[in-house]
Amino acid sequence: MLLCGYKHEEIMPILGVSSGLIGKWKKAFFQRKVEGLKLADKGSCGLLSQEQRSSLIEWLLTLI
Numbered sequence: 001m002l003l004c005g006y007k008h009e010e011i012m013p014i015l016g017v018s019s020g021l022i023g024k025w026k027k028a029f030f031q032r033k034v035e036g037l038k039l040a041d042k043g044s045c046g047l048l049s050q051e052q053r054s055s056l057i058e059w060l061l062t063l064i
Helices: 008-015 019-037 050-062
Strands: none
Touching (some): 008 019
C-alpha cells in the first residue's frame, strides 16, 4: 500500500495496525524483500493427540 502512495494514517484503519508496525514491515521489505514479510512464528504444537482431536471433532458435530 505504501508503494501505491498510501500514507500510514490511511493504512492503519484498513489493516487495524499501528504506524510502528507499518514502519517495521516497510523496513523488513526493503531489507529482505518478500522474505522479510513472511511470518517467523510457526506456532506451537497442539495439546491434543490426533485421536483426541478426532474425538473432539466428532463430539462437536453431534451438537450441531
